[in-house]
Amino acid sequence: MAKYDITAFGAIGDGAFDNTSAFSHAIAACAEGGGGTVYVPAGTYLTGRIKLVSHMTLEIETGATILFKNEFDAYPAEKTRWSGYECYGYSPLLFGSGLERVAIKGGGVIDGQGDAWWQAYRKLRYEGAVPESSVRLELLELNRGLRERIRSNIVEWDTQFLRPPLLQLIDCRDIAIEGVTLRHSPFWNTHLVYCEGVRITGVAFINPSDAPNGDGLDIDSCSAVLVSNCRFDVGDDCLCLKSGIDEDGRRVGRPTEYVTVTNCVMKHGHGGIVMGSETAGGIRHIVVSNCLFIGTDRGIRMKTNRARGGGVEDVNINGIQMRDVLCPIVINAFYRHGIDESNPLLTSHEPVPISDGTPVIRRISISNLTARNALASAGFLYGLPEMPIEDVELSHITVEMTEDPEEAGGEPDMVKERLVMAGEGMYFKHVRGLTLHQVRVETRQGPAVRLAQTEGAFIDGVHMRRRHLNTEIIEQ
Numbered sequence: 001m002a003k004y005d006i007t008a009f010g011a012i013g014d015g016a017f018d019n020t021s022a023f024s025h026a027i028a029a030c031a032e033g034g035g036g037t038v039y040v041p042a043g044t045y046l047t048g049r050i051k052l053v054s055h056m057t058l059e060i061e062t063g064a065t066i067l068f069k070n071e072f073d074a075y076p077a078e079k080t081r082w083s084g085y086e087c088y089g090y091s092p093l094l095f096g097s098g099l100e101r102v103a104i105k106g107g108g109v110i111d112g113q114g115d116a117w118w119q120a121y122r123k124l125r126y127e128g129a130v131p132e133s134s135v136r137l138e139l140l141e142l143n144r145g146l147r148e149r150i151r152s153n154i155v156e157w158d159t160q161f162l163r164p165p166l167l168q169l170i171d172c173r174d175i176a177i178e179g180v181t182l183r184h185s186p187f188w189n190t191h192l193v194y195c196e197g198v199r200i201t202g203v204a205f206i207n208p209s210d211a212p213n214g215d216g217l218d219i220d221s222c223s224a225v226l227v228s229n230c231r232f233d234v235g236d237d238c239l240c241l242k243s244g245i246d247e248d249g250r251r252v253g254r255p256t257e258y259v260t261v262t263n264c265v266m267k268h269g270h271g272g273i274v275m276g277s278e279t280a281g282g283i284r285h286i287v288v289s290n291c292l293f294i295g296t297d298r299g300i301r302m303k304t305n306r307a308r309g310g311g312v313e314d315v316n317i318n319g320i321q322m323r324d325v326l327c328p329i330v331i332n333a334f335y336r337h338g339i340d341e342s343n344p345l346l347t348s349h350e351p352v353p354i355s356d357g358t359p360v361i362r363r364i365s366i367s368n369l370t371a372r373n374a375l376a377s378a379g380f381l382y383g384l385p386e387m388p389i390e391d392v393e394l395s396h397i398t399v400e401m402t403e404d405p406e407e408a409g410g411e412p413d414m415v416k417e418r419l420v421m422a423g424e425g426m427y428f429k430h431v432r433g434l435t436l437h438q439v440r441v442e443t444r445q446g447p448a449v450r451l452a453q454t455e456g457a458f459i460d461g462v463h464m465r466r467r468h469l470n471t472e473i474i475e476q
Contacts, residue, residue: 001057002036004029006045013043015067020048020074030056035101040064040108048074052096052169060108060180068093068166070116072133075164077142081193081220082162083154083338084245084278086252088142090135092168092191099169105178112166114211117186121163121212125155136161150248151340163187163213173197181206188215189234194254198225204233209268211235216269218242221254221281227261238266238296241286242278245338246307249280250356255310257285267294271301272325273317277335279310279359286315293322298413300328300366303335304359306346306384311360322371327412328399329366329379331389333359333430334415347416351386362390371399377421378441378448380412383430388455393435400442401425407444428454436462443468447475 004026007013011022023038027050030036035055042063050066052058060066078091093112096102104110123129130136139160140147147160156162166185169175171194178199182189183206190205192198198219205216214235219225220242232238243249243256266272272293275283293299299322302312322328336347345352361383371378378399383389401423402409409422421427423444428434429452440463441448448464451457451474464473 002030002033003039004036005039005041007041011045013041013045013064015044015046017046018048019045023047023050027051027053027056040066049091050094052094052099052102054099055101057103057105060106060110062107064106064108066108066110068112070113072131073135075135077135077138080168080170081244084242084280085146085150085248087146087162088139089162090164092164092166094167096172097170098172100173102169102172103176103178104180105176107179109181109183110166111183112185114184114186114207117163118212120161121155124159124161130159131161133161151342152338153341154338165189165191167191168193169195171195175199177203179203183207185211185214187213188218190216191218191220192222192225193220195222196224198222200227200230202229204231205238207234209235215240219256219259220244220278221252221256222259223257225259228263230264231267232264232269233267234269236269237271237274238269239264239272240274241283242276243281243283243310245278245280246309246357249278250309253281255282255284257282259286261288261291263290265292265294266296269296271298272296274301274303275312275315276303277305277308277338279304279308279312282310283312284314288317288320290319293320293325295324297326298330299325299371301330301413302361303330303332303413304361305333305335305339306352307339307357308359309357311362312364313360313362315364317366318368320369322369322374324373324375325371326374326376326410327380328369328371328374329381329394330413331361331364331381331392332413332415333361333384333387333389334382336414336416349385349416354386358384358387360387364391365393365395366397367395369397374399374401375407375422376409377412377424377427378443379426381428381431382413382415385430385453388430388432391433392431393437394439395435395437397439399440401444403444425449428452432456434458436460440464442466447472449474451476
């Protein structure tokens, strides 16, 4: 296949020259030639949006950086899926739609220069200052019907300042992402939507710890995905599986399924491996193995609520080590964010009628997991009274909680009421068909396991080497 060096199309890698046209012409030549490699040599190449084409490899050489402009209106309105809704948003910086056989590889860097977007978001959230942008005004009109129909507590929804991901591929087939570093995204870092046949290996996903909504990799209504040997250090969820939100996600009805994640390192972030909260199309047939979590708020995290529908099922997780996490295992069907707060049924503690919005979480197996110096709770599984979490097996689990008497802990996860824990054991509420096999929990305070409104629990070896005075190992 032919090779198209962007410098042959006028690119200059000095970090200042605008290379938007050079990228566009190189990619057009690649498309006209039937495919090939668009090559980015060492240097720093400032550019606006880059649109990929089928049968193309974007090769970013070690020492090369693609540096995207931080001007909001450099990214025109584009049909997308944003936080689970099909709508228009700012164009992703690196973007492809309806493509096949696309690769992004090399030892180089793709940098979204997200700081300007983050600052605008903070001013909007904390000061009510709406960003100046002609594209934002266009989005208000393009999304008018959806915006008037959907009520949400998402910060940007009313103003339509819908920040873009750094990389987004929609409805693509046979995708490979190898070796590159993706960093400083305006919103989510890498977002795959409606894709099939994806291989991601040796990639670094990097965002500052305070980057708002700075997820690493979001796999959204995709099938047949392999993620291996990757490194995550981000400001929100590290690797997140999604499938659309609420009624709009159920209308689309496309699950995320047949996903394998192995040999990855998650350092910092709100969650290590996360499923949800956008579960409307279903998340199923997921295998996670041989991963390390260092300092993430939650480790394994599944979250949804009564508005979402769909659910999470048939998940196998094995061979996980964690250190300094807030809560190693979370399954939460009462997640309080991204909802219509005016609807009291979404947060009622009483059973409500089962509907299309009721999520189902079942057949979850987690084994051979070790967590040390966990801060809040050893585990937190909180189902719905009308739809308990079903068939959960925790096997060969060791969790050692913090011994620091000054550790304040925090919320194991975000349910309706604010539950703060510090150095405590596993908490189960509204769970049916729980198996605990060879589980050891060392708490700073309280029992190893608390069971509340839990049916059909089979317990085969729950241990606690350091028992507290007048405290049972299992409290029911």
